[in-house]
Amino acid sequence: MYATVMHGPGDVRYEQVDDPKILKPTDAIIQLSATCICGSDLWPYRGASPIEQPMHMGHEYCGVVVEVGSEVRTVRPGQFVVGSFCLSDNTCPHCRSGFQSSCRQREFMSGAQAPYARVPLADGTLVATEEMPDDAMIPHMLAVSDVLGTGWYGAWAADVREGSTVVVVGDGAVGLLAVLAARQMGAERIIAMSRHETRSQLAREFGATDIVTERGEDGIARILDMTDGIGAESVVEAVGTKEAMQQAMGVCRPGGAIGYVGVPHGVTLDGQDLFFRQQRMLGGPAPVRRFLPDLMDRVLQGRIQPGRVFDLTLPLAQVADGYKAMDERRAIKTLLTVA
Amino acid sequence: MYATVMHGPGDVRYEQVDDPKILKPTDAIIQLSATCICGSDLWPYRGASPIEQPMHMGHEYCGVVVEVGSEVRTVRPGQFVVGSFCLSDNTCPHCRSGFQSSCRQREFMSGAQAPYARVPLADGTLVATEEMPDDAMIPHMLAVSDVLGTGWYGAWAADVREGSTVVVVGDGAVGLLAVLAARQMGAERIIAMSRHETRSQLAREFGATDIVTERGEDGIARILDMTDGIGAESVVEAVGTKEAMQQAMGVCRPGGAIGYVGVPHGVTLDGQDLFFRQQRMLGGPAPVRRFLPDLMDRVLQGRIQPGRVFDLTLPLAQVADGYKAMDERRAIKTLLTVA
Known part of the structure; x- marks a missing residue:
């Protein structure tokens, strides 16, 4: 597939990468409904954080599960899910006290500015909806993953x-x-x-x-x-x-x-x-997982419309333009559509 | 009177000073029942805080009111009182939210390693007991003023x-x-x-x-x-x-x-x-005033004995020895008796 890789400050490319696959029995693979660029992606883009090797960008995501590892129990292929940018097992003592962003197994999501992505610790990270949301809900659900949760x-x-x-x-x-x-x-x-x-x-x-x-x-x-x-x-x-x-x-x-x-x-x-x-x-990094069920409910009930922060929408292939627009503050936040 | 003055690191003297007097209508003068040396007094003693001019030492105190300024309403001569090391009006917005140690009129107490001391902002700082406490209670009441409150x-x-x-x-x-x-x-x-x-x-x-x-x-x-x-x-x-x-x-x-x-x-x-x-x-500096009534009650009811931290008792005239003992960690805390 084609996905987003940052090679250096200001150098974001949409290029061919390996398809994501299940690496651990606790992984899931999702097909992104949409993805986006985060303000924190601008730190390396602006040279304020080091880039030691090409970085597979993207940590905000929602979409449909296409495959799960053998130990995944709470989500299944075909379900619509939203996950936190912090991956957590949701069972360790820190998770149980509501600080999933300090989970003992914490990893940070990456590679979500892509059509498909691997989500480690799927059971502890993803929350599924009962029904497939309308397209109009996608930007709002996507925003829950990080910016709203944060x-x-x-x-x-x-x-x-x-x-x-x-x-x-x-x-x-x-x-x-x-x-x-x-x-x-x-x-x-x-x-x-x-x-x-x-x-x-x-x-x-x-x-x-x-x-x-x-x-x-x-x-x-x-x-x-x-x-x-x-x-x-x-x-x-x-x-x-x-x-x-x-x-x-x-x-x-x-x-x-x-x-x-x-x-x-x-x-x-x-x-x-x-x-x-x-x-x-x-x-600290937000324990979005703690708030996910409540925030997804508020979105689905139409009480909040956090996706209004997206004021630029581009096809994923033009991701580099999306970074540029945010860097120059021409856009608050760029939504990337996945064909 | 004779009182405690620090002239430089390691140089604490018991020497003649002016008697304290009412300088503002909100002041009170108290006769100390006992006084003591604080761990924080060791910062300048050890040269870790600057001494720009001779310092009148002592900010922990309890004793009997001997005189009050014309605007003082809540305490009167003859009453036994304990006050916080932070002087506060107890009426400003920060005081009312329980942070009297950030009072808009905040001052820090000084000059209490002495037989008599001036307490500014007496109404907002001092709490009187209903009766004169027994001598055995004095160390515990004194401890409330700072170390217990802190x-x-x-x-x-x-x-x-x-x-x-x-x-x-x-x-x-x-x-x-x-x-x-x-x-x-x-x-x-x-x-x-x-x-x-x-x-x-x-x-x-x-x-x-x-x-x-x-x-x-x-x-x-x-x-x-x-x-x-x-x-x-x-x-x-x-x-x-x-x-x-x-x-x-x-x-x-x-x-x-x-x-x-x-x-x-x-x-x-x-x-x-x-x-x-x-x-x-x-x-932050402790808003002791918030806790004073409750802590004084606990002491008077015999529920707590915070004065047990005093493991050295000296007459006030030997205050320099008291500093030395604490500096060398021979004493946890020195109580100074006032003749």
Whole structure:
């Protein structure tokens, strides 16, 4: 088959690769209904993460099971499934405590920007629907796999509750979906930091009550001003840069919580500064598997439409253009259709 | 009067100073029933914190009110009071959310290693008892002011609950009282990291179920081994060094919580490492004021005896010897009697 391989920064190719096959009895092979490009794929694309060998890209996925290994029990060929970008057995102590993204057998999904993909640990990773969803549901189901699940975890880690004041730093797909998550969790005030019109518009539609366009010290001052100098009790950091983390810390009140879901790059925290800020911190790759059944239900019931973050759709063969559009911030997130 | 002044590292003097007086209408003057030396007093004593001018030492205190400013309403001369080492108005939004140690008017207490001391923000800081406590209660009441309150906050920040497994890093007075706090909160297993016989003995008496004498990588391996490779869901870091923080992070399970109450010195955290460990972090100066009424009640009811951490008692005039004994780890904590 043809699939997506990154050979170096800025060098994404749609090229012939081996067909995926069952390697372990716990594997499944799925045919992708659609796939997409993640903001985190831009780290290596931009040279911010090393590329030691050609990388088979893609970790967000939904589709139809075509084959399962001999030990797979919970999914079967013909079923529509969504899985987490973190592969987990869902039985180890960390999984059982709801942190499947720290599963003892954890692997990260790869190779999903392709027509077919191998999903290791299928029983612990995939959730099947009862019926085959309509085509119109596919973008929303696909978004659950990572960006929605990650935004949701960010809001959960930031301890968002009924009536909370929440600040979301980052207007990428994860930040926008953290806004949606905060709204679903009952937040009263949701302040999105965004200076891009299409993104801030979507943030408003997802539930943001306020948009702050200022950044850095000005952005912090603006939000403190809006919150009577108190700051927010919940802050989601959905970027991963030093500047974003500083902004998050600058707007969180003492005793408040920061959920940080952007993979930190070049972020160093001073212990004494962190101590005197007295903010709760919880980050990490999102345990999407914990939230999957609930989030898939919300999508299927039409309560949420997370797939609205896809503002560019391309055929898989044009995946390189999709990376370029996201790198240049012409697109929030690129959906790739599989013929 | 004579009081304690630190002039430089290792240079503590009991010398003549001005008597404290009411400087603001919200102040109170107390006559100390007893006072003591804190582990954090050793940072400047050891040259690990700068001493820019002679420092009037002492921030742990209990005693009898002798004078109040014109605006003080909740305490009056003749009452026995305990206060937090963090001075707070107890009315600002941070105080009202239970984080009095981040009060907008926060000051840190000083000058309490003396017969008399000025307590600013008396209404928001001091809690009076109904009756004058017996002399035997004084060490326990004094301990509430900082070390017990700080150990208690550490256990609370580490989310200790009924049935928890808890690791306490640090066998100073705060660590030992974090053990006591964890026991009071219903922890099932409390592992104290200690290699000093008198300290580990006291840890056991306060409720530790296990003592681990190994440190560093060996200590981490030992605790992982004791917890089926899972780690603890609650970890209290009560030292403040890089090594102690690494130990705390090494034994906390993903999704678990680290309450860090040792003031960090030379601790730097790598954002990406923190992210992938997926541990909750909450530190800071303890909001002792939040816990004061409850902890004073527990002491007066005889349910806890936190003053057992005082294993050296000296007259205030010999305060310099008290510092020396703690610096050389001959004493856990020095109580200073006031004539």
